[in-house]
Amino acid sequence: MPLVAGIDCGSGFTKAMVVSQDGPGADLLVLGKGQTRSGINVDQAAEKALELALNDIPRSDVAYIAATGFGRYGLSFRDIAITEITSAARGAFYLCPASHAVLDIGSQTTRAIAVTSTGKVQTFKSNDKCAAGSGMFIARAARYLEVPLEQVGDLSVKAAHPQPISSVCAVLAESEIINHVSCGVSVEDILRGIHDSLADRSGALLKRVGLARTLTFIGGVAHQHGMIDALRQRLGVEVEVPHDCEYVCALGAALLGLRRLAARN
Amino acid sequence: MRIAAGVDVGSTQTKAVLMQDNGERKILARALTDTGANVLKAAESAFHKCCESAGIHSQEVGYVVGTGYGRYKITFGNAQMTEISCHARGAQFLCPGTRTVIDMGGQDSKAISVGPQGEVLDFVMNDKCAAGTGRFLANAAEVMGIGLDEIGPLSLKATQPVKIATVCTVFVESDILSYLSQGKRPENIMGGVHLAIAKRTLSLARRVNIEPEVTMTGGVARNCGMVHALETVLGRKMQISPDAHYMGAVGAAIFALEKMDDTFENTVWREHAAGSRN
Numbered sequence: 001m002p003l004v005a006g007i008d009c010g011s012g013f014t015k016a017m018v019v020s021q022d023g024p025g026a027d028l029l030v031l032g033k034g035q036t037r038s039g040i041n042v043d044q045a046a047e048k049a050l051e052l053a054l055n056d057i058p059r060s061d062v063a064y065i066a067a068t069g070f071g072r073y074g075l076s077f078r079d080i081a082i083t084e085i086t087s088a089a090r091g092a093f094y095l096c097p098a099s100h101a102v103l104d105i106g107s108q109t110t111r112a113i114a115v116t117s118t119g120k121v122q123t124f125k126s127n128d129k130c131a132a133g134s135g136m137f138i139a140r141a142a143r144y145l146e147v148p149l150e151q152v153g154d155l156s157v158k159a160a161h162p163q164p165i166s167s168v169c170a171v172l173a174e175s176e177i178i179n180h181v182s183c184g185v186s187v188e189d190i191l192r193g194i195h196d197s198l199a200d201r202s203g204a205l206l207k208r209v210g211l212a213r214t215l216t217f218i219g220g221v222a223h224q225h226g227m228i229d230a231l232r233q234r235l236g237v238e239v240e241v242p243h244d245c246e247y248v249c250a251l252g253a254a255l256l257g258l259r260r261l262a263a264r265n
Numbered sequence: 266m267r268i269a270a271g272v273d274v275g276s277t278q279t280k281a282v283l284m285q286d287n288g289e290r291k292i293l294a295r296a297l298t299d300t301g302a303n304v305l306k307a308a309e310s311a312f313h314k315c316c317e318s319a320g321i322h323s324q325e326v327g328y329v330v331g332t333g334y335g336r337y338k339i340t341f342g343n344a345q346m347t348e349i350s351c352h353a354r355g356a357q358f359l360c361p362g363t364r365t366v367i368d369m370g371g372q373d374s375k376a377i378s379v380g381p382q383g384e385v386l387d388f389v390m391n392d393k394c395a396a397g398t399g400r401f402l403a404n405a406a407e408v409m410g411i412g413l414d415e416i417g418p419l420s421l422k423a424t425q426p427v428k429i430a431t432v433c434t435v436f437v438e439s440d441i442l443s444y445l446s447q448g449k450r451p452e453n454i455m456g457g458v459h460l461a462i463a464k465r466t467l468s469l470a471r472r473v474n475i476e477p478e479v480t481m482t483g484g485v486a487r488n489c490g491m492v493h494a495l496e497t498v499l500g501r502k503m504q505i506s507p508d509a510h511y512m513g514a515v516g517a518a519i520f521a522l523e524k525m526d527d528t529f530e531n532t533v534w535r536e537h538a539a540g541s542r543n
Binding site: 132169178 | 276302372392393394395396400401404431432433434435436439442443446
């Protein structure tokens with residue numbers, strides 16, 4: 001059974017997922033996943049992520065490599081390059097077929113995608129011009145607040161009185177956050193304010209592609225419970241977060257890779 | 266001797282200027298301090314430093330006008346004016362003939378269209394995003410591991426400035442790092458950074474009528490690389506006063522003198538709040 005790897009070369013992290021399928025229609029088998037910081041060398045990061053995903057499986061078993069994400073063209077050992085929009089839609093549709101709107105918040109880009117009933121991209125809008133509304137906004141804020149990124153979501157959920165953040169710019173927000181801290185606003189309330197701000201900006205993107213009743217939320221930020229809550233409350237939608245939310249693009253690329261491989265053979 | 270003061274509480278630095286009027290208006294002293302968290306303390310400290318360096322007692326100062334984003338916290342001041350009016354007035358005083366002011370400060374940037382008497386005709390402001398501010402340049406300098414004072418001169422040495430696609434202060438960090446890893450020379454990276462910000466500032470300034478003379482004010486005017494980049498994209502020279510950094514405080518001090526003289530009501534100063542906010 002040939003193995004296919006989907007490698008998502010994101011601006012922050014590189015994620016790899018190795019899958020196989022015993023012919024079309026058969027169950028998909030996920031053999032492993034792995035991720036690492038992207039750094040500046042795409043090949044190096046991809047190699048590392050793939051190695052983690054393969055674990056003990058020999059590299060030579062991988063018959064096809066589908067690259068996606070911001071750095072996909074920098075990946076020298078790819079068989080195909082797929083846009084992250086297409087892979088996000090494909091992966092999200094596979095995991096949550098009932099939902100037709102996908103929100104992917106990455107390190108540097110936030111994407112809102114409308115998906116057809118067959119899992120194709122209907123339309124999409126993305127913000128990659130500035131860090132406002134991206135995962136980087138949260139990362140910067142967490143840094144100012146000296147909160148480890150992994151704890152951000154759990155703290156934000158506990159907010160009693162979310163503190164609205166008026167600065168859109170991730171850099172200018174720093175002064176505002178410092179100001180709130182010095183006025184005695186709790187870290188929880190500030191973090192939730194940041195999630196609310198991000199939810200509003202995501203909502204603006206989603207409205208432009210047509211906001212559905214159910215939203216599939218993917219990307220690393222989807223691990224943060226506070227962000228999920230913020231999206232639910234601010235946008236008034238059901239939010240579905242698939243398992244392994246940060247691997248959805250890698251999965252989508254792998255699924256498309258399987259089809260390509262089947263067509264080739 | 267009639268002495269008045271202008272105190273400009275900026276987001277990053279607080280500037281104070283003492284002016285006297287003996288038939289002729291003259292700057293007596295200037296002082297600079299970091300604004301920090303306590304705005305009033307910064308304003309007081311800049312004001313007293315100023316008096317000290319002029320060798321006068323603070324009670325000899327007849328009138329104090331506060332300006333800048335923290336102006337309403339200056340409790341010892343007699344009046345407040347917007348920094349837009351003050352930059353326009355200061356620029357008209359120090360750089361006669363000024364019709365356009367480009368002010369690049371620590372956390373915002375502005376373009377002001379100025380009338381013949383230093384009155385504000387129109388203005389646009391960017392305070393939503395750090396692009397085009399001192400903050401952006403400070404961040405870029407930090408990523409490069411170079412002092413803020415050095416990036417301007419360094420950028421002037423650029424032979425092939427790199428293309429910087431983003432003006433986001435956060436994203437430019439990864440742009441810089443990736444160019445460094447590609448072995449691009451620091452001066453070419455910095456040249457590209459300055460050019461990107463100059464273009465961004467020009468598109469802001471175009472929203473008012475850019476008419477000569479163009480005067481640059483604010484702390485970023487001390488950066489010769491930014492001045493050069495702006496002049497390149499503008500296609501004309503700008504006037505840069507040695508007191509460009511103090512321009513808001515200079516304008517405030519002039520207003521303070523006028524208030525003292527009671528001639529204020531008779532001056533043609535008006536602020537047209539017609540300027541659209543960015």
